[in-house]
Amino acid sequence: MTIIQTGIEGLVVIEPKVFGDARGYFFEVFNEREFHELVGPVRFVQDNESKSRYGVIRGLHFQKGEHAQAKLVRVVSGAVLDVAVDLREGSPTYGKWHAEELTGENHRMMFIPRGFAHGFSVLSEEVVFQYKCDNLYCPASEGAVAWNDPELGIDWRIPAGDALLSEKDKHHPFLHELR
Numbered sequence: 721m722t723i724i725q726t727g728i729e730g731l732v733v734i735e736p737k738v739f740g741d742a743r744g745y746f747f748e749v750f751n752e753r754e755f756h757e758l759v760g761p762v763r764f765v766q767d768n769e770s771k772s773r774y775g776v777i778r779g780l781h782f783q784k785g786e787h788a789q790a791k792l793v794r795v796v797s798g799a800v801l802d803v804a805v806d807l808r809e810g811s812p813t814y815g816k817w818h819a820e821e822l823t824g825e826n827h828r829m830m831f832i833p834r835g836f837a838h839g840f841s842v843l844s845e846e847v848v849f850q851y852k853c854d855n856l857y858c859p860a861s862e863g864a865v866a867w868n869d870p871e872l873g874i875d876w877r878i879p880a881g882d883a884l885l886s887e888k889d890k891h892h893p894f895l896h897e898l899r
Contacts, residue, residue, distance in 0.1 A: 723758050726818040728806050730833035732759060733820050738827055759831055762790055764852040772842045775882040779839015780805055780865040787861035788834040790854040797824040798847030800840040801877050808835035815895055817872060837865045841876040864892035871895050
């Protein structure tokens with residue numbers, strides 16, 4: 721796998737080595753030894769999958785305190801704009817974000833360390849999205865930042881009129897309200 725630095729410490733894009741021929745393709749989604757050598761030690765304990773349609777924006781979610789989660793995210797089919805926002809107190813990149821187009825075709829993944837908010841917008845007609853977490857989900861420790869926070873200024877690549885959000889995701893606080 722190839723590691724691409726994002727300019728935010730610990731947040732990396734991963735390009736797996738894909739072996740393809742007339743039959744299709746094969747690649748390792750996760751190899752613990754290689755991941756530990758190139759990215760760092762992590763022990764994933766939960767895998768999640770979601771299916772969404774065009775215009776869905778999920779996020780920007782995070783888990784607080786001892787329930788914080790690092791994630792390894794990828795797309796099985798379709799395309800998303802995946803976004804991670806640094807919320808680590810004292811980080812020189814606090815409030816900075818990185819967006820990466822992840823698709824079933826490019827097989828790219830993003831590793832998001834603990835202390836980040838995460839979200840994605842669906843750019844294709846439909847998407848199947850998977851992610852590994854290094855800590856179990858705890859509803860009492862949920863946190864979120866508004867997807868449309870003007871301080872962040874994220875271009876989700878979805879016209880505002882096409883954005884589909886859960887009721888919950890429509891009412892998250894802005895970044896400055898978390899401080």
